[in-house]
Amino acid sequence: MAMAPQKSMLAYLKWAIISTVIGLALGAALGWQTEHTVAGMLKVFFICAVLAVLEISLSFDNAIVNANKLKDMTPVWQQRFLTWGILIAVFGMRIIFPLLIVVIAANVGPWTAMVMAASQPEEYARIMHDAHLPIAAFGGTFLMMVALGYFVDEEKDIHWIHWLESRISRYASVKGIEIAFVLTVALLFSRLLEGADRDLFVYSAIYGLLTFLLVEVLGGFLDKSQETASAAAKGGLGAFLYLEVLDASFSFDGVIGAFALSQNLFVIAIGLGIGAMYVRSMTIMLVEKGTLAEYRFLEHGAFYAILILSVIMYFQTLVHIPEVITGLGGAGLIGIALWSSIRWNRREAGTI
Structure with a gap:
């Protein structure tokens, strides 16, 4: 991807701002459609x-990790992502993900889940809430592996908290220490959980760990195959899959938590989509x-932040x-971290 230092902040945010205007307009229209009052319209808005x-505040670290992976990808795969x-x-x-949870948890068809989301939002929200424990265990484990993969690295030579x-x-030389x-x-x-919840937590955490390992193995295999075909295919399909699973793990908590503000799937989709x-x-x-x-x-x-989020997701199985x-x-x-970076840059420049 070509460097564009002359590009303004507003230029980067253009499509996000357009999406905000369209999304909030759709939210207001949905509020009017469902409640037929100005108060209802403003509430949904x-x-x-x-x-x-909330999604933006939760996703600062997601954007940074995405950028960390994207900078090593070819322009073609950057654009695809x-x-x-x-x-x-x-x-x-x-x-689709919230609908899929209801399909699996309630053992109903996709269309029935869609109808439930539209006509029985309270029941839909209850099923989503009941599914929070396995989702938190799965997502927390995956994100913990992502964070540890960054710190447990022999080649890492820049340290913020050095000691x-x-x-x-x-x-890092100890094989499998992160696992x-x-x-x-x-x-x-x-051990803080009891009965069926304990078993469900352990199984979900193991699936989260396996997913991380499979994505790593599959990503390496796919990218290695692409390198054989073309030396320029660095960071291709494997990196793309890794970023998608990573985004999903970041999204778990936000999607589940959004039901505390609204039980309407479409309102949640608009807000989180923005x-x-x-x-x-x-x-x-x-x-x-x-x-x-x-x-x-x-x-x-x-x-x-990712490491702390993973621990928080674990604790959310106990308390909200x-x-x-x-x-x-x-x-x-x-x-x-940004403030520390600025201070370091100033010290290097000899200004302080």
Whole structure:
């Protein structure tokens, strides 16, 4: 992807802003259609706006991790992710995924699940809520592996919290240490649960771990095959699949948590879809402007946020933790990492 440093912030956010206008207009129209009052229209409009803000705050780290992977991909695969990938993120995770949960949990057909979402939102929301434990265990395990994969790396030579990260990176030579750590955490945490919930948590965590490993193996195999065919095919289909599963893991918590604000699947899809477009815009900006290279600790902040999010997802199987806290916590870590990067740049320049 060609560098475009002259591009303004507004230019990067153009499609996100357009999506915001269209999405909020659709939300207002849906509110009027369902409640036939100005108050009802404004209520749905407000919920869509709040959901979009929550999705953006929860996805700062997602955009940074996406950019970290995208910078090593060819322009062709970058564009494919930013077009096909965003369609999968918006429609797949925000609409199809919640429907699929109900299809599996309630043992009904897709059309019945769609009708339930439209005519029985309370029942639909109840099923989604009941499915939160396995989703949190699966997504939390996957994200924990993603975060540890960044820190447990022998080649990692830039450390933000040096005394901690330098020690962690030394253990990268121990094969399977991340897997052993995550399994230990999952098994210890499962002891806080009882009965069927304990077994469900463990099984879901194992599936999350297996999914991460399969994506890594499949990604390496696919990309290796492409390199054989063409040396320029770096970071192709395998990286694309990795990013899609990663986005799905980030989306789990937001989709489930959104039902606390609205039980209407279509309102949730609009609000979260708007937020997903801002993630796309932020990802493009980070890649094209080379922001990750300019601010050396920004990635560290994102991966620490992912690690904390994974632990929060585990704890959410026990207690409800508001998404606002999760989002602000992640954004706060990234903000501190950005501030540390700016201070480091100034010290290097000899200005302080």
